[in-house]
Amino acid sequence: MPSENPSLPSFMEWKEVDSLVGSIRTRSLVARPTNVDQCRETLVYCKQHGLKICPRGAGRSYGDEALLDSQVLLDISAMNQILDFDEEKAQITIEAGTRLLDIYQEVHYRLLTLPSSPTESHSTVSGAICANVNGKDAWKHGSFAHQVVRLSMLTADGETIEIDRSHELFNAVVGGIGLTGIILDATLQLKPIPSPYLEVHRYPAPDVDALLETMAKVEESYDLAVVWMDAYASGKKTGRSVIHAAKWTEHDATEAERKTYLDAGYERLDKHRRLGLGLHEAFGPLLNLMLYAQKPMLHVFNRLYYAMSQFASRTGRSTNTELFLRFSFEASFTVPPAHLVCGARGYTVQLTFPRSQAREAIIELMGICQSSPSPPVTTILRAHKSDDGLLSFSEDGYSLNFEFHPKKHNETGSRQAIDRIIDATAKRGGKIHLAKDQVMRPDQFSRIYPRHGELLKIKSRLDPEGLFTSDLARRVGLTPS
Ligand SMILES: Cc1cc2nc3c(=O)[nH]c(=O)nc-3n(C[C@H](O)[C@H](O)[C@H](O)COP(=O)(O)OP(=O)(O)OC[C@H]3O[C@@H](n4cnc5c(N)ncnc54)[C@H](O)[C@@H]3O)c2cc1C
Incomplete structure (x- = not known):
């Protein structure tokens, strides 16, 4: 690690910086510029002292994408x-x-x-x-x-x-x-949008076929959708899920009225963020303990959740109107955050697969999950469309987002299951979301992102000395370590 320099620019200091999920611990020289001149000063300082730079926003990616141990983090916030x-x-x-x-x-x-x-x-x-x-x-x-x-x-x-x-x-x-x-x-x-409100519908789907059929309809007539999936349901029930679909809706109000209720909404969001995260943090050790009985506990929980959604659907209680703020952001504080769900040894994996192979992909991936000694604690499905980014995660298809909580005694078995999940993804031309990754190895990365060579060519033109890197880029072999 380079020595700590007393003549550092005032906006730079050495700090401990951890990954959001898992246990990656780093110590970096954090620059927090307030203008472009200070960004340039950081570049000059790094070149003079032989340091590399990782730009960083709010540090809300899960793994090591915005980390760079012993080097410089340029925090743009x-x-x-x-x-x-x-x-x-x-x-x-x-x-x-x-x-x-x-x-x-x-x-x-x-x-x-x-x-x-x-x-x-x-x-x-x-x-x-x-x-x-x-x-x-x-x-x-x-x-x-x-x-x-x-x-x-x-x-x-x-x-x-x-x-x-x-x-x-x-x-x-x-x-x-x-x-x-x-x-x-x-x-x-x-x-x-017609108003800041959404009409939200919940559709229980008993199996993968019902899920994909309902999703096809949802994708035609809704604006937002997210699917909770039961990764423990097997056999004919594989793919059992609850689809939360929402569309923008009219809501009569003047601009001033909207501002008033939205301001209250932001305040509530902030309060629930602090309250929710604080409460979950307090119960984190208990959750950790409970997850030692993960399989039976989640089996029961998932069945209950599905049964409740079915009951709501049958009794006409599966529809409501709520603010986009609540549906998209606030609702997430009702469940524990990823770092508590995953625990000290855990990680998330979000992967895509093409629409044309969705049925087989879901069945295969659920099978791998169920064979793991630590199946995912949560499983979320989303629909996507493709774009042209050289490292783009998105494609015309679906993604599954898993939160894994391996235990000390089954770490190796859990990792083997992850490798099978990554192989199954690569085989279908799917991608792994880098913002949530901390497990991919160089050979897996180059199979998943075959266009990374094009990015490196452009990088060598823009950054011939390789000033910009990150712990993730080093881990997956994109830049030298
Ligand atoms: C609770 C939660 C929910 C989430 N939900 C989703 C989701 O629904 N969908 C999703 O896709 N992701 C999701 N994420 C991941 C998160 O949204 C992304 O990782 C996002 O990039 C984080 O933004 P950030 O500002 O914290 O960026 P950081 O984590 O700080 O950085 C992300 C990347 O951007 C680069 N970067 C940042 N600023 C600059 C800059 N100025 N110049 C050059 N490079 C820069 C970093 O080097 C890094 O590669 C979620 C994360 C959390 C914690």
């Missing part, structure tokens, strides 16, 4: 101003560190929304761009790449370049996990 809002074009220009939630506060009451928002509303714009995140509307609006009109990026040589959708670098930078330079600001395309 203090550059968070809204620079321009063009109501006519429905476009907003913001600094890279602006949180998605701050964009909602600016535009939602004006009947505009930001498609492709992940469940983590505190993600920054540059984090969302570089990880090319996806939302519950991914089959309709695609991943975050689809919303980017233009951006500016500081390259390793200190130059700022403008990149719009037609620029040759667009598909390398968007989704490029921060390896090409530091995103400084971006313009995003917003979409009109």
Whole structure:
């Protein structure tokens, strides 16, 4: 580790930085610039001291995508101003560190929304761009790449370049996990909505065929959807799930009234975030203990959850109207966060598979999960559409997001199951979401992301000394360790 330098710029300091999920512990020199000059000063400092840089947003990716042990993390979160809002074009220009939630506060009451928002509303714009995140509307609006009109990026040589959708670098930078330079600001395309409210429907599906049939209908007539799946249901019940589908709906109110109820909604969201996370944290050790009896416990829980959804559906109680804020962001605080669900040895895996192979893929993946000594604690399905990013996760198909909680005594067996899941994904040309990965090995990565060589060619042109990297890029062999 380089020695700690007393003549550091005032906006840089050494800090412990951990992964959000699992137990990756790092110590990095964290630069928190407030303007472009300080970003350039960081570049110069790093070159002078032989240090590498990993740009970082809010650090809400799960594993090591925004970590770089013993080197420099450039934390962009203090550059968070809204620079321009063009109501006519429905476009907003913001600094890279602006949180998605701050964009909602600016535009939602004006009947505009930001498609492709992940469940983590505190993600920054540059984090969302570089990880090319996806939302519950991914089959309709695609991943975050689809919303980017233009951006500016500081390259390793200190130059700022403008990149719009037609620029040759667009598909390398968007989704490029921060390896090409530091995103400084971006313009995003917003979409009109009839009101900030959604009509939400829950559809229980007894098996994989019912699930895919219902999803096909949902994808035609709804705007957002997320599916809870029972990874413990086997045989004829494989794929048993509950589909949560939502569509934007009318809700009479003046702009001032919308602002008032949305402001209350943001306050509630913030309160529930603190309360929910605090409460879950307090009960974390208990959850950890309970997960030693994971299989019987989740078997019962999942059956109960499904039975309750069936009952609600039969008695006409499976529909309600709620704010988008609640459906997309707030509802997630009712369940424990990923780091508690996964525990100290755990990890998440989000993988895609093509629509044309959905049935076989679900059956195969559920079979592998059930053969694991630690099947996933949670399993969530989403629909997607493809984009052209060189490291893009999205494709015309579905994704499954698993949260795994391996125990000390079955770590090896759990890891073997993960390898089979990754192999099954690679075989179908599917992808593993890098923002949630901490398990892929170099051989697996190069099979899953065959276009990574194109990204490296562009990187060697923009960053010949290899200034930008991350622990993830090193782990999967994208950049030298
Ligand atoms: C509760 C929760 C729910 C989530 N739900 C979803 C979901 O629904 N869908 C989904 O896709 N993801 C989801 N995620 C993952 C998260 O949204 C993404 O990892 C997102 O990228 C995090 O944004 P961030 O600002 O924290 O970025 P970071 O984690 O800090 O960084 C992400 C990547 O962007 C790069 N980067 C960041 N800023 C810059 C910059 N200025 N210049 C260059 N590179 C930069 C980093 O190097 C890194 O590669 C979730 C995470 C949590 C905690």
